[in-house]
Amino acid sequence: MKEVRYFYTPDIDTSHELPEEEAAHALRVLRMNQGDEMVLIDGRGNYYSAVVSAASGKRCQFKILECMPQPRQWVGHLHLGMAPTKNMDRTEWFAEKATEIGFDELSFLNCRWSERKVIKTERIDKILISAMKQSHKSEKPVLHEMVDFKKFITHDLKGQKFIAHCHSDNLPELRNVIIPNEDVTVLIGPEGDFSEEEVALAEAHGFKSISLGKSRLRTETAALVAVLIMHLFNS
16 A cells, blocks of 8 residues: 655645645655645645646645545643753654644743743744654644743633642642643743742732642653643543
């Protein structure tokens, strides 16, 4: 059986040509030709059955055969806000694995004890796309540029709001307080944790302090655990 090839086509409503990087992969790596079948993903919940209609140089055009809306694999809107790690490999690992599990939105936070104050999201975005295709997801997580923590918590965030930190040994665990099938946002701090001032500000804006378990986790591990819990309670 011939392997089905998946391609990300965010502009499918206005263009029937693969984006440049997707076209390069189709033509140079996979050696696809006119008539070859493919599945296109718009990143907004739809698959499209298509065939290559023209392949020349660096351009790969396609003909859509059928639009195939995909059922949501989870309920509600799952939003993760995290301070990026000093070692970007760890943040990239999180982005890949979280997308494979399934969530909706990723925001990077500039916190008081953040060791990384600047982040380039272009590479992260490519990782999200690759993981979406690899795991056959039909929706791509929304990715935001880094935002100041104090500004982020003032946003109009719907549903449940949680901040994970280690300032107390008696915090309720997320798995015990999350309400299934509702929108949820979870905040994960940097290696040095959120400051006590940040926790207090978050609580003043409606965030509930929670723990992710008895183990002290690295930032990227804590973020992945949070996504997994959100996903499991909303699947």
